[in-house]
Amino acid sequence: MLGRMNKNRILLADDDVELAQLLRDFLVREGFEVVLAHDAEAAVAAVRGDKPFDALVLDVMLPGRSGLDVLRELRRDSTLPVLMLTALGEDIDRILGLELGADDYIPKPCNPRELAARLRAVLRRAHGENGGEAMTDLQCENVTLRAASRSVAVDGEPVTLTATEFDLLALLMREAGRVVTKERISQTVLGRPLGPYDRSIDVHVSNLRRKLGNAADGQSHITTIHRSGYLFRKLDEH
Structure with a gap:
């Protein structure tokens, strides 16, 4: 938990040495332990x-x-929470980073306070603190979610999810058969308001669809509700 005695240990990888040191100094004052790296x-x-x-x-x-190459390599065998730093306006980098398994992103130049807030949100997800919504074991069709171990299986086979993907799936499965708005997903899962033109949720849902595969009827477990949000389907309701 975030209140544990040991500080959360963060690796900050940025080749801008001066900026990295400034961000490290701020994060250290905020209670983090920070290690710097300046290349891949x-x-x-x-x-x-x-x-x-x-x-x-x-x-x-x-x-x-x-950094995208680094993320691609790490995601072969690691679910370490990753917050990407992307150039302002470089939407393609953000989308590709999320597709590769980043938990969230923040554009540069970034406000150190926002960086700290985003980090805390990512860490809450990684530590299983999901904004106060009850977390229980869930079973929907062939998808099983175990709360205590934060694990997911499809047809009994384990599926590796990032902390963000796990919490997103848990929210959709808790509300199976009902539409969950993007605004609620952003607040509950990402820990921030939904921004204009923000495609983070769409990419996380796309990753979930790929990892979960299709339901028994050959269609995705998760349905997009146009201009509203997403719905985890219950086959017995169709």
Whole structure:
């Protein structure tokens, strides 16, 4: 939990040395333990090191391999929460980062206070603190969600989800058969208001659809309700 005695240990990977140091100093004052990396290889080596991190703040633009390359490599075997730093207006980087498994993003130049707030939201999800909504075991069709272990299985086979994907699925399954608005998803799962032109939720849902596969009728478990939100289907209602 966020109130534990040990500080949350954060890896901040950004090649702008001065900016990284400024952000580290602020985050340290906010109660985080922060380690810096200034290129892709150093970031990967740090994550693969003996002492684990609670989250990674990862700049898209790194020398050598990009931050997206780093994220792609990490997601082969790691669910470490990742917050991407993207250039202002670079929507394609944000979408690609989310598709590769980033939990959230923040545009640069970023406000250090917003960065700290986004980090805390990502960590709450990773630690199973879901905004006060009850978390229980759930079963919908062939999808099983276990609250205590924060694990998901489809037809009995485990499915690897990020913390954000897990909480999004839990919310949709709790409300199975009912529409969940994008505004509620953003507040409950991402911990922030839904912004204009924000496609984060759409990409997370797309990732979930791919990982869960189709229901028994050959269609996706999750239906898009135009201009409203999403619905986890109950086949016995169709």
